[in-house]
Amino acid sequence: MIFEQIDAGGDRNFSYLIGDEESHLCAVVDPGYDTSKLEARVKDLGLTVAYILNTHxxxxxxxxxxxxxxxxxxxxxxxDARVHPDVHLNHGDVIQVGTQRIEILFTPGHYVDAICxxxxxxxxxxxxxxxGCIGGSFAQGANTENQFHSLYDVIMKLDDSVEVYPGHDYGPTPSSTIGHERVHNPFLTRSNFQEFVWLKEHWDEYKVEHGIP
Ligand SMILES: [Fe+2]
Incomplete structure (x- = not known):
């Protein structure tokens, strides 16, 4: 499998490229404001785009x-995504790109149509x-309870070895693992929903207290 994390401009946005070496097909994930690097990699690797995927x-x-x-x-x-997709994804769906099996997890909260x-x-x-952090959930189309459920009952059920590739380069490293985040991400170490909400509302103070940049 070809897998690349690519700078997409915007607010330290990341796009991703998932390629299949056998069929030379690929999927591009979250093409952002600046697609020049993503386009260049698709071309350099001689890939044909089969799918565009949007995380939200x-x-x-x-x-x-x-x-x-x-x-x-x-x-x-x-x-239900407002981009009018050709392929309407549900939780558990699989998209096949050549020999690569891409699985969809429905994880609403940051936004109503968010998937991983x-x-x-x-x-x-x-x-x-x-x-080291999570997306906001106070804007229109967001829901903090859903986000808590998505993080604790969907994402945290994955194996520790699963690698985490976020939509923005906001953390101390550009990628991580479920195992690392489970222990070190303050939003994933809350013991209940109330604590989770408290941290969201007091994140700026928490960061100062704990020396988080
Ligand atoms: Fe967003």
Whole structure:
């Protein structure tokens, strides 16, 4: 499998490239405001884009869809996503790109149509989970209770060895693992929903207290 994390401009946004060496097909995840590096990698590796995947339909994750959405390329996003996807994804769906099996986890909270994308032990978390932090849930279309459920009952059920690839480069490292985040991400060490909400509301103070940049 070819797997690359690619700078997508915006607010330290990441796009991802999932390629299959046998079929030379690929999927691009979250084409952002700047698609130049993603386009260059697709071309350099001699890949043909089969799917565009969006982790959620905030503009910084979808702005570059049109660059790739031509001909037979299919746009895949959660079934209710406002980008009008060609492929309407549900929890547990699988997208096959050549020999690569891409699994969809429905993880609403940061946004109503948020999904995480799992391929070969690598989880693209969009804005649901960052390294050392999580996405906001106070904006329109967000829901803190759903986010808590998505993090604790879906994402944290994955194996410690699963690698975490976030939608933004906000953490101390560009990627992590479920095992590392389970222990070190303050939002994943809360013992109940009330504590989780408290941390969200007091995050700025918490960061100062704990020396988190
Ligand atoms: Fe977002």
């Amino acid at each position: 339909t905030h503009n910084d994750h979808t702005a570059g869809n049109g660059v790739f959405h031509t001909g037979a390329v299919k746009l895949a996003a959660y079934k 994308i799992l391929v070969n032990g690598k989880l693209m978390t969009g804005d649901t989970l960052f390294v």
